[in-house]
Amino acid sequence: MQVYAFWNNKGGTGKTSLAFQTICCYANNNRSKRVLVMDVCPQANLSELFLGGLVHHGADNLLKRQGESQRSTIGGYFQLRLPSPYQVPTFQASDFITKSSDYNNFIPKNIDILCGDPILELQSNAISTLANNQIPGTDTWIKIIDWLVDFLGQLQGKYDTVFIDTNPSFSIYTQIALSTANRLLLPVMADDSSRRAIKNAFSLIYGLKLPSEIYLQYAFAERLRKANRKLPLVHLILKNRLTQYMGPPSAYAAVLKAIESDVETLIESNSDIFTFKNKADGVVDIRDFQTTGVVAFSRGCPFYKLQSGRLELMGKRVQVQEEYRVNCVEAIEKIVSHL
DSSP, rough: EEEEEEEESSSSSHHHHHHHHHHHHHHHHHHOOOEEEEOOOOOOOOHHHHTTTTTTHHHHHHHHHSSSSOOOHHHHHHHHTTTTTTSSOOOGGGGGEEEEEGGGTTSOEEEEEEETTTTTHHHHHHHHHHHHHOBBTHHHHHHHHHHHHHHHHHHTTOOOOEEEEESSSOHHHHHHHHHHHEEEEEEEEEEEEHHHHHHHHHHHHHHHHHHHHGGGGGGGHHHHHHTTOOOEEEEEEEEEEEOOSSSOHHHHHHHHHHHHHHHHHHHHHHHGSHHHSHHHHEEEEEEOOOHHHHHHHTTOOOOOGGOOEEEEETTEEEEEEHHHHHHHHHHHHHTTTTT
């Protein structure tokens, strides 16, 4: 089972937008593969897209799933784990999974989703406390970190590919998500904060260039290694929201070049954390989706199913140009071709 996680500890990089379009395109191109989406973000924006988007009541549909007698979300699953956090309880993973196409006709039928839930924020402090308890003979942190591993363990043979959307933070539920993945997809923007975010990401996940050795014993990478667990490998770096018209604007060119240089340096010094050996095999340029993206995401619609022309959006007529729609499709296909 291949498990991909979209993550960057900087918000606003288009992580959820890219995740939605990439997952739909991947599932559509691979109809024989069964795909599971895990929304490990309290904002649950990805879940709303899969359940209909703004136009087709995605938020209301998500609220219905949260309101089931068995809360049918990741929050419901975590709620089940809290009373006995270090032992795997009896449960049915299918109780928490939603068939996306039952709510959104645009979604391929081979996609299921473990919906996101804002209750994650309320659960976070309790989960963190439990993860740091001191119990002789028990690695409490790894027991908590394995919650989603336990969930997937019950689904062996049912799904071929798993995609995880994460929160920009490095909170305990984000660590649970990242420890479950074996491949990392890292979206970045053409700005200095994205360049810093890449460095921070490698520090947080892989323990590179920590400010002091005092942090080593608490580092995510070190704690996983002590438990003989593998770290996720960087599979793609997605340079997102480049201009639709003329490639990277000259004002951003220096930053983009610096980001690529940083990546090349990391490949040379820490090749074991990448799935690729050459920058060209792991860095993908993504055009700005512009109006096409606004319409697609409001409808919870993959680009390949979106119609061009004048479309209604919240009582207004919006123009989707076919050339731009095709550009969006090609950008997502480029990502999928690397999976």
